[in-house]
Amino acid sequence: MIQVLDSTMFHREVGVGVPVVYLHGNPTSSYLWRNVMPAVGGLAPDLIGMGDSGKPDVGYTFDDHARYLDAWFDAVGLTEVVLVGHDWGGALAFDWAARHPGRVKGIAFTETIVKPMSWQEFPEGGRGLFEQIKTPGAGEALILDGNAMMAGLDAEYLRAYPTRESRLPLLQWPRSMPLGGEPADVVARVERYGKWLADSHDVPKLLVVFRPGHDTMMTPEMIDWCAGNIAALEIEHRDETAGHHTPEEQPEALAAALKSWVDRHGLLG
Secondary structure, three states: OEEEOOEEEOEEEEOOOOOEEEEOOOOOOHHHHOOOHHHOOEEEEOOOOOOOOOOOOOOOOHHHHHHHHHHHHHHHOOOOEEEEEEEHHHHHHHHHHHHOHHHEEEEEEEEEOOOOEOOOOOOHHHHHHHHHHOOOOHHHHHHHHOOHHHOOOOHHHHOOOOOOHHHHHHHHHHHOOOEOOEOHHHHHHHHHHHHHHHHOOOOOEEEEEEEEOOOOOOOHHHHHHHHHHOOOEEEEEEEEEEOOOHHHHOHHHHHHHHHHHHHHHOOOO
16 A cells, blocks of 8 residues: 555555556456466556545546556656556556556557447447446436446455445446547547557557457457557457456456467566
């Protein structure tokens, strides 16, 4: 646990001095990476307001998360890093890389936000739920009162969100999903890091995809888009089946893909 701005942030660490940072998304925490990290080592923070990190009185916008994450990188003293991201953790990794291009040696990602989407591009299975969440009143009832985001997840995740107030980040993340041109500030950030992803030919990137289970974001169309629009990208198609929470459902396979990619490019050398 370390002091970050006006609050604190918790992180897990495996190994000594390994410059790999694992970023989780919604509604999880660094616990997501517990069975992936041992293959390579590194650090995994809990995003502000999530897991065991502090819960300051902020709006938990994308900008808030990025601001606290910037301060965490500085507090830990990381210079050059390899980033690994899932869900919003991938988006934060891309955003950080685009703003700190000289400090990124490589980025690996799975099930994340690579571009702004129309509602028609968003997976049909989640479209109705996200429409509800983005509706004032309905979203609060689902997530703040009903805790809908936590269904089916390990009780360790649930422990971090015991009250209505503590669940605000879980509501703000899906409301930040760049759909149909809104919210405009997040769309702008995603477009900005999309340009970096397209232009950063010197930074190795890895997308790990699985046989689709339930609620997957990486549709065949989105995978094709990545192949055509992200520079220096390798796509590893795994035979194992997984839904959206790939580090939870297939940690060994994800770890193996990550270890092979890191070694192949000498990213820790």
